[in-house]
Each structure stands twice: as C-alpha cells, then as structure tokens.
Amino acid sequence: MTDITLYEQRGEIAHFVFNRPQARNALTFEMYEHLYQAVLRVNEDRTVKALLISGAGGKAFAAGTDIAEFRALNSDQDCIDYETKIERILSALEQCRVPTLAAIAGACTGGGAAIAACCDLRLAASDAKFGFPIAxxxxxxLSVANYGRLVHLIGAARVKDLIFTARLIGAEEARMFGLVGEIVAPEALMARAEELAKTVAGHAPLTLSATKQALLRLRPPMETGADLVVMCYRSQDFQEGMEAFLAKRPPNWTGA
Structure with a gap:
C-alpha cells in the first residue's frame, strides 16, 4: 500500500487509516481498493481480533469519492461497473471476519459515510458531520445496496430526510438517528476507539461472528438498481453537478 492509506497492527487490533488529509481524505479508487485488501489481510491473519478504521488529520473521516474519479465514467457500463466495484468492497467490509469499528472525526460524507455504515460499531468526535449531500x-x-444498508440502520424516513434535504447532521443528531453509538471529545477519539476495540477483541469471536452474520441474513436481498445508477450518472445534471462543484458555483438542475 502507498501512503494514501496506512495499515498497522498493534497487538490484536489492525488500524487502517485514510491518509489524504490535504483533500479531506476524499476517496480515490486506489484507496477503496486498499481498504478491500486490508479486509482480506485481516481475514487471513488470525492474530487480528478487530479492525479500526479512521481518517488522518482530524478534519475528515472521508469526504466521499474524489470527484476526479467520476471523470472516467463515460458509458452506461462504466457507471454500473463503478457501483459494482464499490459494492464488492463494502460487502467485504460488512462481512469482515472480525468486528469493525469506525472512529469518525470531522466530515463523514458520501462514500465515507457508506463505509462507516458498513462497520459494526461507530463512535464519533463531537465535531463530526454526517450526510449524503448528493442532491x-x-x-x-446511491446504489440500491447502500440505500438498503441505511434503511436497515436508521429507517426509511431518516434516509429520505438525509437525501432529500442534503443536509449534514452533527454528532448528537447522528447518535439520535442511530448512526453512531458514542460521542467523545475530538482529542479523546482515538484513545477511546482503541479502548473499545480492545474490549471487543477480548470477547468470544464466534458469538460476535454469529451475531454479524445473523443480522446480515435478516436484511432482505436487494435488486441491483443498475437502471437508477445509469439514469443519474449518465444524466446532463450529473455533468452539470461535477462542473459546478469544481467551479464552486451552484448547479443549474434541469432534470435531464
């Protein structure tokens, strides 16, 4: 792995860090792939008992997919392949052999929030902000699978609230929603995350694994939603959204 992500094992805890603080840890395809490889590594290493994911710099866990990556989506199949690739990674994280924890400081949006939603436990600094401001x-x-994850986690009404208003919610509201289980001061986040990871790592692994798998089996199977992905990603509005975002101006939505 390169220094855009970091992987280190400390005792029984594997630490994975998104390491682009200068870009608010915006996720490149390479960073997504590094996360996938980290999960495979954890699955193979029986000395690891928990995986702790965080973002470097204290300003963001991960601020979504880097906009530059979307420039490569030039056909319907490119768009479908993008969501298929991301789903492969998120599904692997969700089914990781060991408990997964997200330690969230600052912005946790878009793809970053989707990653956090796949973790078993989430704790946040008091300055954390969550959301999917894509509208x-x-x-x-989002992919149908990600809509399904969020509905399973916080309910359909709150998913609509987040998507339709495009607002970012603070840590306290995120806890009320069920997005995070605990809030700590920013300077105490990593120490508390490591403490929680060690606690979980010390518990019966088969009990934790059975619980993870049982909850996944309770979730209904999802359709692919490829038609919805193509409709949005291949639209004039998406092109306008990218151009407006990069130019730091409001987009002119037309619905086409």
Whole structure:
C-alpha cells in the first residue's frame, strides 16, 4: 500500500487509516481498493481480533469519492461497473471476519459515510458531520445496496430526510438517528476507539461472528438498481453537478 492509506497492527487490533488529509481524505479508487485488501489481510491473519478504521488529520473521516474519479465514467457500463466495484468492497467490509469499528472525526460524507455504515460499531468526535449531500452537489444516487444498508440502520424516513434535504447532521443528531453509538471529545477519539476495540477483541469471536452474520441474513436481498445508477450518472445534471462543484458555483438542475 502507498501512503494514501496506512495499515498497522498493534497487538490484536489492525488500524487502517485514510491518509489524504490535504483533500479531506476524499476517496480515490486506489484507496477503496486498499481498504478491500486490508479486509482480506485481516481475514487471513488470525492474530487480528478487530479492525479500526479512521481518517488522518482530524478534519475528515472521508469526504466521499474524489470527484476526479467520476471523470472516467463515460458509458452506461462504466457507471454500473463503478457501483459494482464499490459494492464488492463494502460487502467485504460488512462481512469482515472480525468486528469493525469506525472512529469518525470531522466530515463523514458520501462514500465515507457508506463505509462507516458498513462497520459494526461507530463512535464519533463531537465535531463530526454526517450526510449524503448528493442532491445538492452532484446529482447522482446511491446504489440500491447502500440505500438498503441505511434503511436497515436508521429507517426509511431518516434516509429520505438525509437525501432529500442534503443536509449534514452533527454528532448528537447522528447518535439520535442511530448512526453512531458514542460521542467523545475530538482529542479523546482515538484513545477511546482503541479502548473499545480492545474490549471487543477480548470477547468470544464466534458469538460476535454469529451475531454479524445473523443480522446480515435478516436484511432482505436487494435488486441491483443498475437502471437508477445509469439514469443519474449518465444524466446532463450529473455533468452539470461535477462542473459546478469544481467551479464552486451552484448547479443549474434541469432534470435531464
């Protein structure tokens, strides 16, 4: 792995860090792939008992997919392949052999929030902000699988609230929603996250694994939603959203 992500094992805890603080840890395809490889590594290493994911710099866990990556989506199949690739990674994280924890400081939006939603436990610094502001920024959509994860986690009404208003919610509201289980001061986040990871790592692994798998089996199977992905990602609005975002101006939505 390169220094855009970091992987280190400390005792029984594997630490994975998104390491682009200068870009608010915006996720490149390479960073997504590094996360996938980290999960595979954890699955193979029986000395690891928990995986702790965080973002470097204290300003963001991960601020979504880097806009530059979307420039490569030039056909319907490119768009479908993008969501298929991301789903492969998120599904692997969700089914990781060991408990996964997200330590969230600052912005946790878009793809970053989707990653956090796949973790078993989430704790946040008091300055954390969560959301999927795509209706205000790019005009794209989530995959059906990600809508399903969020509905399973916080309910359909709150998913609509987040998507339709495109607002970012603070840590306290995120806890009320069920997005995070605990809030700590920013300077105490990593120490508390490591403490929680060690607690979980010390518990019966088969009990934790059975619980993870049982909850996944309770979730109904999802359709692919490829038609919805193509509709949004191949639209004039999505192109306008990207151009407006990069130019730091409001987009002119047309619904086409």
């Amino acid at each position: 205000r920024t790019l005009g794209n959509c």
